Amino acid sequence: MDTTSEAYPIVRRHAVNTAGRDFVVGDLHGCVDALRYLLREIVFDPTCDRLFSVGDLIDRGSQSEEALALLDKPWFFPVLGNHEDALCLVAEGAMRRSAWDSLGGGWAQALPDRILRGYARWLRTLPLVRVVGSGARRFNVLHAEFFGDDAALDVGIFTERVRQQLLWGRELALGSGMVERQAGLSPTYCGHTPMREMGRIGAQIFIDTGAFAATGKLTVTEALTPRAWSVSVEQALAEGADQMSLP
Template identity: 30%
Template structure:
């Protein structure tokens, strides 16, 4: 992928409020309902996006062009990466990866490769950063990544991608770019923690190796106060684990919704898809579904085995059921 600036740092918003939305997926009308509900002021407030502005919904181009406005700031999602790949020939436009995304209008979709304004759309895509950092008035620093950040990386690793040449050639940390766009491991572990709070239940449902993996990927992101991501659609609630928030609720799907949170809080608004409820009522909530990052994932006996052998026992290649996540994520 091509990036003009892989990492962007915003300044503190001293005049208004900062909001963040989940994956938008072409649903501009739903976004308008949320903006009206919070009395969004385009001259003072800012709207941050976790990416996936395009595909699925009816107004992908209109949503992508939000990135040209002075109050809207988005990182690249995997769907923007796929669209960019289609434009550059990495994904054939007649293949499932693109044609199924233009499901409203098919080859008449304005984002279909070869359309007259392709160069304009390419330019917008290229200007989307992969990562963003936003300081709050209280001194906290909030990071924005589309999918999230696996535990083996810190926020300092992410900040280092501001060196465009080094990053494009993966000289810094090979694999960081696809992880930021596609990774699901932390949120899978977080949903396991939320839906199975009893130690015995965790042990019964998840083998030792997988519980060990969960214990690692739910550690707080080092070097950052809060990380906000989307990508993986949650069934019922936005989710928090440690200093991570996940806010994708499935916009662009007939039974999905779009969520907007006031940045740095757990105060959020949600609107359903008009195909589910044409009146699109906006609901207001406080509090995410929260999982502790310090759960007793492993028993004392399992920890003793790890100390003795240097590795957790068990088979890591076990097919599992992930509660709390929509089946169409996989």
């Protein structure tokens, strides 16, 4: 369903899903058991449904490598998060491992460099933005924040400052970003900044609810609807999620 002809575009476009449903999941951070549980709850059909991810698959939780294995799933469509970018920078020699450790990258300490480089090559194929559908049925997926309209997002020519905002920005979440700068931006799902509950600020719908934290949970929402499901890792495990298989 990916309509782009570019190999590794910064902005990747997808047609409207006319056969099934589209879902968006918040920052996984290695909490794959919670995802297993939620996919069962929403009765996810891998033959026609799609799951978009706002990034940050790895770090902090206990299942980072299992989260990376999701990249092989034909129904899974993530964008690059700042934690994936950190892995790539370490593998490329542009960031010290100690800096990544402070972000939760300690799980990779024992990984051979060749494995880390392999993950980095994989992750560098991910876009910064996914655009799904058009008109009233359009939504965008990115990691942190974007100020501009759909047309500016579609061009995909981002300055380094805008790229950093897409991966690290918190102006909107912290109340210092002007929502007026998002006029003309379709509903845009994002993560990065943990929220107590899923909520909307300007054009952006924040769905990171802190899955890795003791009091947090993982949230999945059906795109362009108010429907959402959340579960903590503890609750998911209590329901036997570690014995559930992924589609």
